[in-house]
Amino acid sequence: MSLYSSFEPAQPDPILGLSAAFARDERPGKINLAVGVYKDSDGKTPVLSPVKEAEGRLLTKETSKGYLPMEGGAVYGELVRDLLFGSGHPVLRDGRARTAHTPGGTGALRLAADFIARHLPGRTIWMSDPTWANHPQIFHAARLQTNTYPYYDAATHGLNSGEFLSALEQIPEGDILLLHACCHNPAGADPDPETWEAIARVAAARGLVPLVDFAYQGFGEGIEADSVGLRLLAQSCPEFFVASSFSKNFGLYAERVGALTLVAANAGEADTALGHLVLGARTNYSNPPLHGSAIVCEILTDSDLRRRWEQEVADMRNRINHMRTLFVDTLAARGVSRDFSFLTREKGMFSFSGLDREQVDRLREEFAIYIVGSGRINVAGMTEDNMEPLCEAIAAVL
Ligand SMILES: Cc1ncc(COP(=O)(O)O)c(C=O)c1O
Known part of the structure; x- marks a missing residue:
């Protein structure tokens, strides 16, 4: 008998599994609110500019990898x-x-x-x-x-x-x-x-x-x-x-x-x-x-790099907060009567949307919108561009 023949397949990580399914999804306009990373207004996870500059400096001044x-x-x-x-x-x-x-x-x-x-x-x-x-x-x-x-x-x-x-x-x-x-x-x-x-x-x-x-x-x-x-x-x-x-x-x-x-x-x-x-x-x-x-x-x-880093952290934070407000306002403008205003009082990338399992499944199957089964959303996955279709889909499943 070979070493692993009796092994059952490992349980995939639920969130990373969703990300893999998102990557395979070929529908245009798909939206990923399941990931655990920050995304900018273009939907990218950027290298911060002070990080790039620090790396450039390290390249010339680093003398050892001991x-x-x-x-x-x-x-x-x-x-x-x-x-x-x-x-x-x-x-x-x-x-x-x-x-x-x-x-x-x-x-x-x-x-x-x-x-x-x-x-x-x-x-x-x-x-x-x-x-x-x-x-x-x-x-x-x-x-x-x-x-x-x-x-x-x-x-x-x-x-x-x-x-x-x-x-x-x-x-x-x-x-x-x-x-x-x-x-x-x-x-x-x-x-x-x-x-x-x-x-x-x-x-x-x-x-x-x-x-x-x-x-x-x-x-x-x-x-x-x-x-x-x-x-x-x-x-x-x-x-x-x-x-x-x-x-x-x-x-x-x-x-x-x-x-x-x-x-x-x-x-x-x-x-x-x-x-x-x-x-x-x-x-x-x-x-x-x-x-x-x-x-x-x-x-x-380095005082200059530090100042720029603090600014970029503030930019990320402000973008997340702006998306929280825009999401709540856009849902209201779409005639959604459920109160989502709690999202503007919460902090960071994550919140529970209050969407249930069935609604989450419908969003993925019918609209290519990926949300974790618990209804947790990563607000940083929202952009000015995807906000309208996102809110339209949520209005449809509610
Ligand atoms: C609550 C919490 N703790 C710790 C971590 C660990 O982060 P990392 O190991 O990527 O630095 C994460 C990452 O998602 C997190 O959400």
């Missing part, structure tokens, strides 16, 4: 922490934060998962219901137990902060609390600052260890403003983790650039914890990939 340290370069770590907390933050002043550069935000989450499984065993990972589909898979792959807390209320199209906070009160002491820093994927609904304060209070009182997934910094309200929740947590919780991704806000998806930052009770413990953390990297990918982090460092340390 290995990075297991935790990545020191400058990169410092820049990541400054983006998270703002330079001079007490956590940084007290030397309590350490950063490991990882292959993307997924790599950061998996490094955290392996570290928790090995060094903080017996702790369950609590995640929002719903959450990014890869979250439970990553933690299960590290053999961790997961559970969920209530988060999104489909009836009100918003965060159910009452149920959310009372569920946090029931989480066993010491467990890991996975939170989306901003631009919740898939719900688009984030806690307001008062709710973040309450989350921080409960987490601190119950000795929970937050693990903050920060994949969309700058896509919500601004690069600085989007870290408000994280900074409120840092005021109350002495120990936590942050998984950063620069896939979206630098458009560096394929370069796999992210980071895991751990905050410990004091500088000595932070050093010890980092020592164990990097051994997890050593037995996995050994040391992180250079190119993406070199681009990030070049941009963040």
Whole structure:
């Protein structure tokens, strides 16, 4: 018998599977709201102009492709922490934060998962219901137990902060609390600052260890403003983790650039914890990939490139928000009576449209419009050009 003859075919990833079906679809005017990447007004996922320029500079000045340290370069770590907390933050002043550069935000989450499984065993990972589909898979792959807390209320199209906070009160002491820093994927609904304060209070009182997934910094309200929740947590919780991704806000998806930052009770413990953390990297990918982090460092340390990057992040954010408003207005102009205005209160690329499975299927089959089965839409897949046919089709299936 051959090695794989008894294997059943692997379950395709539902979202990537839809993208493959979209690519095969030959109908003109097809629309993809299922993808997980930013698209510009031409429907392209662009290379940001400061990224192109930084790469040009690196081409001439790079002198070695020797290995990075297991935790990545020191400058990169410092820049990541400054983006998270703002330079001079007490956590940084007290030397309590350490950063490991990882292959993307997924790599950061998996490094955290392996570290928790090995060094903080017996702790369950609590995640929002719903959450990014890869979250439970990553933690299960590290053999961790997961559970969920209530988060999104489909009836009100918003965060159910009452149920959310009372569920946090029931989480066993010491467990890991996975939170989306901003631009919740898939719900688009984030806690307001008062709710973040309450989350921080409960987490601190119950000795929970937050693990903050920060994949969309700058896509919500601004690069600085989007870290408000994280900074409120840092005021109350002495120990936590942050998984950063620069896939979206630098458009560096394929370069796999992210980071895991751990905050410990004091500088000595932070050093010890980092020592164990990097051994997890050593037995996995050994040391992180250079190119993406070199681009990030070049941009963040050059005032002109940094200013242009901040502007391009603002442009992406503003385009997404403009599409949210235009979508709601165009549906209303088409005579759709259902209230979609909640979409303009949500943040980031994703939201639940409220379309059900049957409507999603009809949109794909009859109109070549691709949406995830849950009704989650990527607003960045909308453009001025596809808005009319999109809204016309939605009006038809409603
Ligand atoms: C919530 C969330 N976390 C983490 C990631 C990981 O991003 P990457 O591994 O591409 O950096 C994503 C990407 O879609 C995401 O949506």
